[in-house]
Amino acid sequence: MKQIILLITLLSIFQFSSNAQTMDYTNELKERALLKELVDTFSNLADTKEVHAQVQLFTPNATSETFVNGSSVSKLTGREELEKAFGAFLAKFETVYHFNGQQIFTLNGDKALGTSYCMVTLIGTENGRKMKTTIGVIYQDEFVHDNDKWLIAKRKANFNWQDKQPLSQ
Template sequence: MNSKEMADKAALKELIDEVAMLADKRDVHAQVQLFTENAISDTYAEGNLILGLKGRTAMEAAFTNFLKNIDTVYHFNGQQQFTINGDNATGTSYCMITLIGMENGKKMKTSIGAVYQDDYVYENNHWLIAKRTGDFQWQEKREVGH
C-alpha cells in the first residue's frame, strides 16, 4: 500500500467517525455536509427499505425529525474496510447504535447492529459520502433501568 492510499484510508475512517460523532452531538446540519449534495441514503431493516432519501435537504429534514423524540444518540464504530479507485472509493463499516428516548411514558433504550455499505467521492480536496446503504441487521429494545 502506498502513502497516498494509506492517507486516503485514514481520511475515509475519519469521515465515517465524524458522521457518527456529529449524529451523537445532534448536529444534523454539519453531518449532512459530509455527504454529496445529491447523496442517496437508504436504510433497511429485516430486508425492507424503511427510509430512502436523496440529497442533503431531505436527509437533514428526516434526520432532524427522527431525533425529535430521542434524548441520547451514541454510535460506536467498529470494523471498517475501504477500496480506493482514484477519486472514488467503496467501503463497509460496522456500527453499534444506541438510542434512548421516551416512548409511551417510558424511557426506552434501542440498540441496533448496523452495517453500512458506502460509495465515496473525492471532491474539493476531501472525501464525501455519495451513497450510503444502511442494513440494520438486528435491534433490541428495552426499558432503561430495568
C-alpha cells in the same frame, strides 16, 4: 568501469522504485485514514444532533437508503431531504451513541467503496418510560473525492437487528 556504472544505475532505479512504492503506500494510508475520519465524524455529529453539519459530509445529490431486516424503509436524495429526515429521527431521542467497529475501504482513484459496522444506542421516552434501543447497523458507502475531501455519494444502511428494553434507573 562499465560494471560500476551499471551497478550505480541499477541501484538508482531500485531506490527510485522503492521510494515511489513507499509514496503510493503512504498516500493510500492517508486516504484510508481520511475515509475512516469521515465515517466517524458522521457518527459523532449524529450523537450531538448536529444534523446540518452531518449532511455536509454528503455530496449535494447523495442518496441514502435504509433497510430494516432486509426491507427498504426509506430512500432519501439530496442534503435537504437527508437533513429533514435525520433531524426528525434524532429528535425522538434524548441520547444517541454510535460505536463504530471494523471498517474496510477499497480505493479507486477519486472514488472509494466502504463497509462499516456500527452499534447504535438510542435512549428515549415511550409512554412515560425511558427505553433503550440498541441497533446493529452495517453501512455500505460509495465515496467521491471532491475539492480535496472525501464525501459520501451513496449510503445503504442495513439495520440488521434491534433490541429494545426499559432502561433501569
